[in-house]
Amino acid sequence: MPKPSTFPNMVITLVVVTAVSAVALGFVYQWTKEPIAQARLATQLKAIESVMSGYDNNPVEEKFFLPTASGDSLACFPGKKGGTSIGVAIKTKSSKGYSGDIWLMVGLDTTGTIRNIVVIEHKETPGLGSKMTSEKFLHQFLNANPAATDLRVKKDGGTIDAISGATISSRAFSEAVKLASDSYQAYGKDH
Amino acid sequence: MEKTISAKENFLKGLVRENPVLVLLLGCCPTLGVTSSATNAIGMGLATLFVLVMSNFVISLVKNVIPDKVRIPSFIVIIAAFVTVVQLLMEAYTPALFEQLGLFIPLIVVNCIVLGRAEAFASRYSVGASVVDGVGMGLGFTLALLLLGSAREVLGSLSWFGLKFSESDGMLVFVLAPGAFITLGFIIAIMNGLKKNKV
Numbered sequence: 001m002p003k004p005s006t007f008p009n010m011v012i013t014l015v016v017v018t019a020v021s022a023v024a025l026g027f028v029y030q031w032t033k034e035p036i037a038q039a040r041l042a043t044q045l046k047a048i049e050s051v052m053s054g055y056d057n058n059p060v061e062e063k064f065f066l067p068t069a070s071g072d073s074l075a076c077f078p079g080k081k082g083g084t085s086i087g088v089a090i091k092t093k094s095s096k097g098y099s100g101d102i103w104l105m106v107g108l109d110t111t112g113t114i115r116n117i118v119v120i121e122h123k124e125t126p127g128l129g130s131k132m133t134s135e136k137f138l139h140q141f142l143n144a145n146p147a148a149t150d151l152r153v154k155k156d157g158g159t160i161d162a163i164s165g166a167t168i169s170s171r172a173f174s175e176a177v178k179l180a181s182d183s184y185q186a187y188g189k190d191h
Numbered sequence: 192m193e194k195t196i197s198a199k200e201n202f203l204k205g206l207v208r209e210n211p212v213l214v215l216l217l218g219c220c221p222t223l224g225v226t227s228s229a230t231n232a233i234g235m236g237l238a239t240l241f242v243l244v245m246s247n248f249v250i251s252l253v254k255n256v257i258p259d260k261v262r263i264p265s266f267i268v269i270i271a272a273f274v275t276v277v278q279l280l281m282e283a284y285t286p287a288l289f290e291q292l293g294l295f296i297p298l299i300v301v302n303c304i305v306l307g308r309a310e311a312f313a314s315r316y317s318v319g320a321s322v323v324d325g326v327g328m329g330l331g332f333t334l335a336l337l338l339l340g341s342a343r344e345v346l347g348s349l350s351w352f353g354l355k356f357s358e359s360d361g362m363l364v365f366v367l368a369p370g371a372f373i374t375l376g377f378i379i380a381i382m383n384g385l386k387k388n389k390v
Contacts, residue, residue, distance in 0.1 A: 005260035013257050017265045021272035028276050035283035043286060121290065125367070 043120070048077050048089045051107025051116040055079030055086055066090065068183045076184075085110055090184065091120070094176035098168045099123045102132075106180040112146050117177060122169075129169030137163055137170070141177055146185055151178040196316065198323055205327025211304045212335035212375075213382050218304040222336060223371040225295050229352045232340025234288045235295060236333025238277050240326070242299050243308060246270045247325035250313040266309045267300070274299045304332060335378075342374050 003009050041060065048059050059077035066076040077089040087109040094102045100123035107115040119133050131137060140160050144151065152158025153170050162170035211217045218239075225235045249269050257265050278296045281289040289296070299305065308328055313321040344350055347365030349357040364370045 003256060003258045005258040009258045010261045013261055013265060014268075017253075017257075017268050021268050025272055025275055028279050032279040032283040036279070039283055039286040123293075128363075 044091075047091075047105040047118050047120050048079075048107075050118050051105050052077075052079045052087055052089045054081055056081050059089060066183045067187055068179055069186070074180060074183060087115065088184065090180040092176045092180035094172040094179070096168070096172040096175055097122065097124055098129050098166070098172075099125070102169070102172050102176055104173070104176050104180070106177055108181070108184055112181065112184050114141050114144050114146070114177070114181065117141055119173075124166070124169045128163070129166040131163045131166065132169055132173045134163075137161075137173075146181045151181060196320055198320070201320055201323045202327040205324065205329070205331040206334065207331070209328075210331040210335055210382075211307075211328055212332055212339075213379055215304075215307075216379075217307055218302045218332065219375075221295050221298060221302060222339065223368065223375065225292055226336055226340040226343055226371060227347070227366050228344045228350075229337060229340040230288070231291055232336035233333065234281075234285070234292055236329070236336045238281065238292075238296060239299055239302065239304070239332055240329030241277055242270065242273045243305055243329040243332075244322055244325035245273045246305055246309055247313040247321040248318065249273075250309045251316060251318045251321035254314045262314065263306075263310070266306060266314075270305050270309065271300045304328065338378060339371070339374055342378070343370055346370075346374075 003013075044060060052059070057078075057080040059079055062078050062080075064076050064078070065073040067073050075091040077091075079086050079088065087107060090106045090108065092104050092106055102122045102124070103120040105118050105120055107117070109115055117138055122130070122132070124130050124132065141151070150158040151160065151174050153160045153162040153167065153174055155162065155167060156171065158174065160170065160174050205211070207214075209215055212219075212222050221235055221239070226232045246266070246269055250266055253265075253269075274297060277299070278289075281292075281296065308324060312324045316324070341351060343365045344352075345361075347361045347363060347367075347370060349355060349359065349361040362370075365374065
């Protein structure tokens with residue numbers, strides 16, 4: 001039978017249960033801390049690798065922050081080969097998505113031309129906004145010269161065809177790419 | 192007094208007769224939320240299975256020293272601890288799946304299947320029976336989720352476990368929330384139909 005519900009009994013039980021749980025979680029946290037950090041790093045490296053190729057340095061170690069026009073800053077991973085810069089991978093985001101933030105990794109060469117883009121994280125509607133990972137939509141951005149291309153959806157006066165049924169997601173995606181491109185044009189050349 | 196139940200009966204009830212999703216209709220939030228693909232469904236099912244077995248085990252072990260009035264808070268703390276363990280392990284070793292399931296992992300804490308089994312079974316039966324109950328219920332949950340996830344992925348994305356078998360688009364509605372309700376409704380109807388014919 002359970003112990004009687006007297007005040008000391010209840011207090012002792014709750015204290016013991018929470019204390020034991022807390023200690024156990026502390027151990028698990030210590031144990032998984034290293035693997036979690038490695039998993040996060042691997043995800044980041046994979047994203048950098050898929051937007052930039054041919055570098056022989058460690059872009060994560062040489063990471064710097066690029067200021068944006070709105071006073072924010074973007075994480076920027078420089079790629080170098082034999083000491084000379086071959087481009088950057090910029091982690092950029094937009095908060096104007098249909099649900100939650102959209103995180104992208106944008107690869108630029110030294111002239112600022114877009115080489116590749118990968119979506120790191122998004123929570124857009126499956127089947128609609130999620131199509132921003134599709135070849136057809138992404139292709140519009142590739143090899144775009146930032147000086148000659150207006151990286152906005154056509155509805156806003158730009159040159160990008162929005163995904164049908166997902167104007168908001170397309171707009172957010174374009175905004176994130178434009179943010180990276182613009183800050184590189186404005187501040188990135190010095191690095 | 193502890194109640195008793197035969198191990199076989201105990202294990203099988205979770206799979207079919209008292210299937211948590213298809214018969215008891217418990218835990219509909221993760222059921223409907225994460226089953227847009229078979230991979231997600233399996234991941235969610237196994238995470239819940241682990242939490243169920245571990246919390247049933249610990250709760251039936253300590254049931255005699257926990258006063259009745261603080262029973263529920265104690266159970267919740269125990270369940271939450273195991274959920275956090277699952278969350279940390281998944282983030283460390285299956286980061287892609289962790290990313291997909293996102294918020295639904297911490298939400299296992301409030302999954303009524305887990306607390307329901309703790310309250311209705313583990314706090315009344317022996318340790319062994321409680322573990323068997325957890326395994327049975329967890330597998331029943333996983334199977335139901337797999338069934339639902341497979342149906343939705345096949346119809347909605349024309350793929351299974353991420354393997355596409357057709358290039359064209361599927362029926363989008365099955366990937367979205369309404370498709371989850373429709374599919375679950377049909378699966379329950381089929382289950383009930385089969386049961387009626389048998390008896």
